[in-house]
Amino acid sequence: MSASIILKNxxxxxxxxxxxxxxxxxxxxxxxxxxxxxxxxxxxxxxHQIKGQEYEEDVNSQLSQMAVFLNPVSCLRLSVDTLGCARTQLVQTLMSNTKFPPLSQKKLISILQRSPDGVRVLEEVQKKCSDKCLQVCTDLLNSLTDRCHASYLQNIRSDYQAQVLLHNLVAALQNVQKVQRFEKYCCNVYNKLAETQEGWNILVCLFTVDVCGLPCSEAMVQEKVLKDFLSRMTQEIKQDVVASYLWSVPIDVLIKASSISEQFFLTYLDALVALGDSFSPQIDCRGFISWR
Incomplete structure (x- = not known):
C-alpha cells in the first residue's frame, strides 16, 4: 500500500x-x-508498521497538519504515537461528548466488553472521565469553547486552557507552508473562539503564554498565530467597540496580557480610547453630568 493511500486512510x-x-x-x-x-x-x-522506521518523522510531519483540513474546525493532534492508542482516543472522545446518546453509550460499552483489550480501554477511559481530566477532550477547541457542555472544564483556568490550546495550534501549523492555508485555519479557529465570552477570555490569555524555552521554529509560529489573532480582534472591536466581549474579560487578565505583549497593549489602549469617544455627556435637571 502506497504512502499516499495510508495517509488518506x-x-x-x-x-x-x-x-x-x-x-x-x-x-x-x-x-x-x-x-x-x-x-x-x-x-x-x-x-506497529510505522513506529521505529526511518520514515516515522516524515509521517509525523504529515499527521500534524491534518487538523488544518478538518471540518468542523479542530485542534485535534495526531502523531504516530497516538495511532498506537487510536481505539482509546475514539472511545474517550465519544464518552466525553455529552451529545453522545445514552443508548449508543450502552452499545459501545457492550461492544468493548466482548474482548479483554476492549475492557482495558473502557476501564482506562472511565478512569480519565471520573478524574475529570483535561485529556478526555480529544477535540480541545470544541471542549474549551463549549463549557456549558463540558462540566469537567469549568474549574480549569483560562490561562491554562490558552496554554494547551496554543501548544496544539503551533503543533498543527508548524509544518504548514502555504500562507493561504495558514491564514484560513487561523481564521476558522478565531471565529470559533470569538463566538463566546469564554472564547474571548481564552483569546486574551493567549497573549500571556510564555515563549521562553520554545525552539526557535515553534516560537516563530506562535508569534505568527498571535499576530493573526490580534489583527482579527482589532477588526472586530472596531466594528462595535461598545458591544465587544473584550470588556467582559477579567481586568487582571487584560493587565497581564498588556504587560507581556506590547502589541496587545496598544490594541487594548486603542479600544479604550474608542470606547471613551463613544460616550457623550448627559446633564440631568439637577445639573449632574453622566456619561452614556
Missing part, C-alpha cells in the same frame, strides 16, 4: 475522531460505531 480516521466530539454523533447507529472502531483498529495496526 489515516485522515478518514481523523475525520471520524473529529465528528465523534461533535453533535453529529446523535445520528450514529450501531454500524457507525463498529465502522469507527474498525478504523481505530486499522490505525493501531499501522502504528
Amino acid at each position: 489515516i485522515f478518514e480516521f481523523a475525520k471520524i475522531l473529529n465528528r465523534a466530539s461533535h453533535q453529529s454523533v446523535t445520528h450514529w447507529d450501531d454500524q457507525s460505531l463498529r465502522n469507527a472502531l474498525d478504523w481505530a483498529d486499522y490505525c493501531q495496526e499501522l502504528f
Whole structure:
C-alpha cells in the first residue's frame, strides 16, 4: 500500500475522531460505531508498521497538519504515537461528548466488553472521565469553547486552557507552508473562539503564554498565530467597540496580557480610547453630568 493511500486512510480516521466530539454523533447507529472502531483498529495496526522506521518523522510531519483540513474546525493532534492508542482516543472522545446518546453509550460499552483489550480501554477511559481530566477532550477547541457542555472544564483556568490550546495550534501549523492555508485555519479557529465570552477570555490569555524555552521554529509560529489573532480582534472591536466581549474579560487578565505583549497593549489602549469617544455627556435637571 502506497504512502499516499495510508495517509488518506489515516485522515478518514481523523475525520471520524473529529465528528465523534461533535453533535453529529446523535445520528450514529450501531454500524457507525463498529465502522469507527474498525478504523481505530486499522490505525493501531499501522502504528506497529510505522513506529521505529526511518520514515516515522516524515509521517509525523504529515499527521500534524491534518487538523488544518478538518471540518468542523479542530485542534485535534495526531502523531504516530497516538495511532498506537487510536481505539482509546475514539472511545474517550465519544464518552466525553455529552451529545453522545445514552443508548449508543450502552452499545459501545457492550461492544468493548466482548474482548479483554476492549475492557482495558473502557476501564482506562472511565478512569480519565471520573478524574475529570483535561485529556478526555480529544477535540480541545470544541471542549474549551463549549463549557456549558463540558462540566469537567469549568474549574480549569483560562490561562491554562490558552496554554494547551496554543501548544496544539503551533503543533498543527508548524509544518504548514502555504500562507493561504495558514491564514484560513487561523481564521476558522478565531471565529470559533470569538463566538463566546469564554472564547474571548481564552483569546486574551493567549497573549500571556510564555515563549521562553520554545525552539526557535515553534516560537516563530506562535508569534505568527498571535499576530493573526490580534489583527482579527482589532477588526472586530472596531466594528462595535461598545458591544465587544473584550470588556467582559477579567481586568487582571487584560493587565497581564498588556504587560507581556506590547502589541496587545496598544490594541487594548486603542479600544479604550474608542470606547471613551463613544460616550457623550448627559446633564440631568439637577445639573449632574453622566456619561452614556
